[in-house]
Amino acid sequence: MVDPEEARFLEEYDAETFDRPSVTVDLVILTASHYQLWALLLPRDAHPFKGAWALPGGLIGKNESLEEAAKRVLNDKAGLEGVFLEQLYTFGEPGRDPRTRVITVTYYALVDENQVVDALALKGLDPLVRLKTPWKGEAGGPVEAYEAGRQLDLAFDHAEILGMAVKRIRGKLNYAPIGFQLLPPTFTLRQLQAVHETVLGQRLNKDSFRRRMLSSGELEATGEWETEVGHRPAELYRFKSLTAI
Amino acid sequence: MVDPEEARFLEEYDAETFDRPSVTVDLVILTASHYQLWALLLPRDAHPFKGAWALPGGLIGKNESLEEAAKRVLNDKAGLEGVFLEQLYTFGEPGRDPRTRVITVTYYALVDENQVVDALALKGLDPLVRLKTPWKGEAGGPVEAYEAGRQLDLAFDHAEILGMAVKRIRGKLNYAPIGFQLLPPTFTLRQLQAVHETVLGQRLNKDSFRRRMLSSGELEATGEWETEVGHRPAELYRFKSLTAI
């Protein structure tokens, strides 16, 4: 089932032009909302994988560190700055890009939903894409992406990369305070629990979660309460490490 | 304190020869013995960092996956096969190699001491180098290397890479059964505890460790006991996952 147009494109591409691999960064920009994980994917308008969806990425500049390249892509492609960003994994199967050898150093970013939606709207970008993880726990494997109920074709090995990001954040949530990276600066314990449940893909005991978070020493009460919620308002908290740094 | 010979070498090196970065793999080959961590380091006999010690590594082949390249280096440089090997992190600061832009994808291997000592002896290589971790827990940072009591100069950013490997294995030991990778196929609970204490850099409670390991379901009694140990012999165990796979 080879698209003839794509076949012609590949023929004309001189794979021997370069001896060394190209090195890129690709970004998994994640947020949590409505008990779903979402990522930024961009439709490809050129071969290969024309019409499929791909992670934002780009070549690494000549005098640019890997992290600087990731931050540049984050800003250029998504309009985001100052968010959690960490190296994920490096993918380099020889055939992962049909044009030439491309090794990609992937990073993942965690963003508050409101922040990323505003930033994308400013750039006139498509909305985020819903992720579905067809495996439990930290088993790992590719992830599926949906928009408006339809499953999307993912370019290159980007389904694997998305899967690695979900696996990493699931593992990390159990020992590092990163859930708040997906929330606004102040939030209720209920919101934080929803984020954890979304990331882990399972329900958590409310009281245990509450006690565990409060006794961790990572949270700080703001003395303010949410309003207009149709029920008793909960106190707003912030993460201490945010203000301590 | 620039070595004039090295300065001349760098002048003559044409950094503009290539537009794309070189991509290499570098390996941290770790073992545990005598309550110390040890790694394989090779003395450099050419500039840059002539006389300093470096991790075994090499360029990634044109049609070779990253993991294949790591396995090739593991075999060529250390004579090792079939050991635990996992991607660690990718380092790519623009100035990390003074010759040209080099991005290195690092892997770490965990090996039984006897196996690696035998393999190195066959290749006529220097013995392993003792590591000293000047930080606690999973704080992270560079690691120091010693041979015969003298601290070694480490080439490039290899002290950082070693530090990342120790940090990774310390974290991983708490939730994944990887301690046995540093032991022979059968071992006593005492040996396993010594490995854990070596990696973590702290003493552990004997009874708790024992019960935790036995109730984890990962261990299997062999029905054999150690001999000639000068005290009551302990039963030998093996890891189930080794035989189940």
Next chain:
DNA sequence: TGGACTTATATGTGTCTTGCATATATGCTT
């Protein structure tokens, strides 16, 4: 040869964490 020594293995106990249940508080809605 037998007792001291060293380590393995088994059992008990108090503390802390965690899941589950109950009770009360509070703001919004009707």
Next chain:
DNA sequence: AAGCATATATGCAAGACACATATAAGTCCA
């Protein structure tokens, strides 16, 4: 004003864990 939904607080039992004690089983040495 009553009902509702959720927040917050407290109690309790089961399990995990550190620490302590007791017994077992080899080696070493007088």
